[in-house]
Amino acid sequence: MSEKWIFNDIEKILVSEDRIKERVCELAAAIKSDYKDRDILMVGILNGAVCFYVDLIKELDLYLEMNFMRVSSYGVGTSTTGEIRIMYDLEVPLTGKDVLIVEDIIDSGVTMLNLKKLLLNRGAASVKSCVLLDKPSRRVVDVDADYVGFKIPDEFVVGYGLDYAGKYRNLKFIGTLKPEIYMND
Ligand code: IMP
Ligand code: MG
Numbered sequence: 001m002s003e004k005w006i007f008n009d010i011e012k013i014l015v016s017e018d019r020i021k022e023r024v025c026e027l028a029a030a031i032k033s034d035y036k037d038r039d040i041l042m043v044g045i046l047n048g049a050v051c052f053y054v055d056l057i058k059e060l061d062l063y064l065e066m067n068f069m070r071v072s073s074y075g076v077g078t079s080t081t082g083e084i085r086i087m088y089d090l091e092v093p094l095t096g097k098d099v100l101i102v103e104d105i106i107d108s109g110v111t112m113l114n115l116k117k118l119l120l121n122r123g124a125a126s127v128k129s130c131v132l133l134d135k136p137s138r139r140v141v142d143v144d145a146d147y148v149g150f151k152i153p154d155e156f157v158v159g160y161g162l163d164y165a166g167k168y169r170n171l172k173f174i175g176t177l178k179p180e181i182y183m184n185d
Pocket of ligand 1: 104157
């Protein structure tokens with residue numbers, strides 16, 4: 001009834017809570033079989049990857065290390081590859097480590113491409129990526145994720161870590177917002 005009820009803002013659900021849970025287990029199984037004899041450094045990208053990261057590591061019975069980064073993308077703008085700014089950095093050396101970047105979504109690809117380059121330059125033995133969502137039609141640079149939860153169309157989505165104006169990250173599903181939510185800004 002309340003006007004401020006969060007579900008009132010949702011237009012449609014794109015990926016349900018059950019489907020997310022199922023897919024997280026499938027991704028964990030693939031990662032486990034690929035990394036079975038190796039230790040992984042799981043690099044979570046704040047804030048968007050938090051829900052996905054926490055659920056994923058709980059399904060991974062491997063020796064793994066947790067660390068986080070927060071980056072912001074300058075977008076593509078003037079240069080062809082864009083750039084990223086590091087707002088919060090890793091606390092561990094990467095030399096010789098097998099790194100798995102865990103990110104909420106790969107959109108233009110600018111963030112992922114630059115992150116991969118950066119972590120390889122710091123001496124990681126390997127850098128792979130696992131993303132919950134992929135919008136392939138939006139790509140402007142040549143990069144793909146190694147593990148993808150769901151490919152989605154070019155629609156702005158929120159929930160399960162993804163935000164609009166800092167909100168909606170706590171939803172258990174992935175959905176789109178009603179158009180009036182954007183118009184009120
Ligand atoms: P990229 O560098 O363009 O691939 O941007 C990836 C970042 O853009 C993600 O980490 C998200 O923070 C943000 N982003 C892209 N699409 C969406 C969306 O549909 N909802 C929420 N955030 C998004
Ligand atoms: Mg993000």
